[in-house]
Amino acid sequence: MSRQIFAYIEHNDGAVEDSAFELIKVAEQMDPQAQVTALLFGSGQELEDACQHAASIYPQVWKVDKQEHSYPNAELIRPQLVNLLPADAVVLAPFDTFGMDLTPGLAIKLDSAHVSDIVGLDGVDGDTLKAVRQEYGGQVHTHVHCDLSGGAVLSVRGGVFPASEGGQEGQVADKTSDAGEVQAGRRFLEVREAEVGEVDITKEDILVSIGRGIEEEDNIEIAQELAEAMGGVVSCSRPVVDAKWMEKSRQVGTSGMTVKPKIYLAMGISGSFQHMGGVKGNPFIVAVNKNASAPIFQVAHVGVVEDMLEFAPVLTEKIQEMK
Amino acid sequence: MNILVCVKRVPDPAENEIEISSDGSDIEREDLVYSVNEWDNYAVEEAIQIREQHGGSVTVVSVGEEESEEVLRREMAMGADQGILVSDDAFEGSDGRGIATILKAVAESGDYDLILTGAQSDEGAAQIGGMLAAMLDQPYASLVNEIQVQGGTKLQVGREIEGGNQEVSEIELPCVLSIQSGINEPRYVGIRGIRKVSGVEIPEKEASDLGLSEDQVGQKAARVKRVDYFHPEMGEGAEILEGSTEEVAEKLVELLKSKGGMK
Numbered sequence: 001m002s003r004q005i006f007a008y009i010e011h012n013d014g015a016v017e018d019s020a021f022e023l024i025k026v027a028e029q030m031d032p033q034a035q036v037t038a039l040l041f042g043s044g045q046e047l048e049d050a051c052q053h054a055a056s057i058y059p060q061v062w063k064v065d066k067q068e069h070s071y072p073n074a075e076l077i078r079p080q081l082v083n084l085l086p087a088d089a090v091v092l093a094p095f096d097t098f099g100m101d102l103t104p105g106l107a108i109k110l111d112s113a114h115v116s117d118i119v120g121l122d123g124v125d126g127d128t129l130k131a132v133r134q135e136y137g138g139q140v141h142t143h144v145h146c147d148l149s150g151g152a153v154l155s156v157r158g159g160v161f162p163a164s165e166g167g168q169e170g171q172v173a174d175k176t177s178d179a180g181e182v183q184a185g186r187r188f189l190e191v192r193e194a195e196v197g198e199v200d201i202t203k204e205d206i207l208v209s210i211g212r213g214i215e216e217e218d219n220i221e222i223a224q225e226l227a228e229a230m231g232g233v234v235s236c237s238r239p240v241v242d243a244k245w246m247e248k249s250r251q252v253g254t255s256g257m258t259v260k261p262k263i264y265l266a267m268g269i270s271g272s273f274q275h276m277g278g279v280k281g282n283p284f285i286v287a288v289n290k291n292a293s294a295p296i297f298q299v300a301h302v303g304v305v306e307d308m309l310e311f312a313p314v315l316t317e318k319i320q321e322m323k
Numbered sequence: 324m325n326i327l328v329c330v331k332r333v334p335d336p337a338e339n340e341i342e343i344s345s346d347g348s349d350i351e352r353e354d355l356v357y358s359v360n361e362w363d364n365y366a367v368e369e370a371i372q373i374r375e376q377h378g379g380s381v382t383v384v385s386v387g388e389e390e391s392e393e394v395l396r397r398e399m400a401m402g403a404d405q406g407i408l409v410s411d412d413a414f415e416g417s418d419g420r421g422i423a424t425i426l427k428a429v430a431e432s433g434d435y436d437l438i439l440t441g442a443q444s445d446e447g448a449a450q451i452g453g454m455l456a457a458m459l460d461q462p463y464a465s466l467v468n469e470i471q472v473q474g475g476t477k478l479q480v481g482r483e484i485e486g487g488n489q490e491v492s493e494i495e496l497p498c499v500l501s502i503q504s505g506i507n508e509p510r511y512v513g514i515r516g517i518r519k520v521s522g523v524e525i526p527e528k529e530a531s532d533l534g535l536s537e538d539q540v541g542q543k544a545a546r547v548k549r550v551d552y553f554h555p556e557m558g559e560g561a562e563i564l565e566g567s568t569e570e571v572a573e574k575l576v577e578l579l580k581s582k583g584g585m586k
């Protein structure tokens with residue numbers, strides 16, 4: 001297979017993001033001989049530094065250096081990628097908030113196939129890529145076949161593929177003049193930082209975390225009592241914040257806080273990757289869920305298959321007795 | 324502003340345990356409870372709020388089996404002005420591009436200033452909005468958690484990015500936005516509301532009504548195909564504590580103590 005593989009590289013402060021180390025491994029799983037090209041958009045010294053970093057991982061680096069790219073705007077970058085890429089290219093990108101903005105439209109504009117949120121690969125057979133995805137918040141896995149013959153745009157979940165150790169001495173090529181005009185119907189204005197709440201869950205050792213299984217706002221009390229008995233605080237998953245039952249600053253996950261507790265007691269949380277993406281530092285994870293096949297039981301150390309609304313008060317009582 | 328909102332009927336995550344059928348070709352659909360995709364409900368609420376402040380209309384469209392009419396009706400009970408059901412055996416096996424192609428045809432058969440989708444649906448693909456925008460040659464923003472109408476030509480939108488930060492941009496109309504959950508508080512729909520719209524006619528469109536042919540949609544056109552559902556061989560997973568509720572709680576307290584889970 002001599003298909004050209006490209007990897008879209010995100011970078012920050014002159015260093016590439018972790019995904020850069022993983023996407024090359026994805027490319028190598030598709031084709032061990034692949035000469036993978038890293039694609040970087042940005043401006044000035046920050047971009048230059050990031051390209052040097054990328055060249056330690058990728059044999060080839062293409063950079064597009066424009067003032068307009070100093071903050072990455074998928075709407076500006078997409079048409080430029082269409083100008084730069086060969087029609088049957090395989091393009092890899094991270095499945096994150098930037099990737100979600102970029103890749104579906106890119107696949108259409110390149111007239112290529114699109115597979116998002118890839119979590120595994122079973123190799124390439126002729127023109128068919130065999131990928132693994134998840135559906136229903138990780139409750140089931142699927143095998144997916146993707147026709148690569150007309151090119152493909154593939155977004156990859158972070159943290160599931162191994163990371164490359166680097167050690168490349170890649171070449172950086174300046175593709176700025178080939179990228180064409182920068183024009184889009186969307187103009188970036190600013191980034192507003194998330195609000196800080198009363199309680200800083202990122203600094204807590206013990207978190208009692210509640211999800212949709214809490215069912216009603218009034219039930220939060222039972223989690224608070226449990227957290228109090230344990231000497232910790234209550235955090236939550238996204239639906240609890242969406243319902244306005246808890247502050248955003250209590251939300252654990254990729255679009256919330258990254259926590260590093262010693263104990264993470266998750267009750268009524270299914271364990272979506274966007275939630276678990278915020279649980280770091282290898283805590284002792286306990287899951288309480290009434291569904292024995294909830295994905296959270298795959299990452300938890302200890303599981304309790306019970307109704308959390310009944311179990312939590314019993315646990316609180318036992319803690320008070322046995323402390 | 325005339326707004327088109329794309330809504331999908333999906334198994335309700337709060338009500339179901341998803342199981343795989345014995346041959347792995349599908350999930351067990353027998354006892355599933357369906358509802359409107361969580362994100363789409365926020366999109367419809369947002370559209371209704373924009374209409375309430377700035378005038379115009381809200382149309383909801385769903386591609387799916389006959390039963391999708393239920394979710395259209397529910398969203399109409401919420402306040403959408405009209406629904407369009409798009410249903411045809413020829414759509415069976417469509418990949419994301421196929422669904423977006425169908426929605427593009429619907430979008431072009433009306434006159435919409437703004438198209439909203441949910442950020443993601445049950446398959447977690449998060450792709451239809453971006454595909455639709457590209458097909459229509461309109462600007463796109465994903466994961467939108469704030470919309471401000473600025474005159475008749477543009478919007479100011481916030482996108483929710485990593486860490487819960489908000490990326491603020493200006494976007495020209497017409498455009499396509501995918502809506503992130505939590506952008507608003509979707510209004511409650513009671514039985515009364517549903518009854519009120521129960522008699523309203525919901526037009527149904529087929530492939531031929533939309534000028535779509537077999538090489539554009541359905542299994543044949545699909546470049547991405549789901550082959551099967553499966554449960555992977557996992558590591559050991561969690562140690563499940565067994566016994567009565569009391570016993571389980573006692574075991575857990577001992578474990579928590581030993582791991583420093585009590586101050």
Ligand SMILES: Cc1cc2nc3c(=O)[nH]c(=O)nc-3n(C[C@H](O)[C@H](O)[C@H](O)COP(=O)(O)OP(=O)(O)OC[C@H]3O[C@@H](n4cnc5c(N)ncnc54)[C@H](O)[C@@H]3O)c2cc1C
Nearest residue numbers: 211212213237238253254255256268269270275290291308
């Ligand atoms: C771009 C993006 C970013 C996101 N960021 C985040 C994020 O930062 N954090 C986050 O959490 N999510 C995030 N999400 C949402 C994520 O995809 C999931 O929808 C969400 O994590 C699900 O939350 P949950 O587990 O509480 O709910 P569900 O998935 O609905 O799970 C509820 C669980 O509770 C169990 N349950 C129900 N009732 C009971 C009971 N009485 N007793 C015991 N168990 C019960 C059920 O079996 C189920 O497993 C994001 C999504 C997107 C698209």
Ligand SMILES: Nc1ncnc2c1ncn2[C@@H]1O[C@H](COP(=O)(O)O)[C@@H](O)[C@H]1O
Nearest residue numbers: 329330386440441443444448449450451
């Ligand atoms: N069959 C469908 N009918 C109408 N809208 C859909 C359909 N499938 C997906 N969508 C829209 O696209 C959004 C994203 O879905 P997906 O790309 O499948 O994750 C959903 O939230 C819906 O707004």
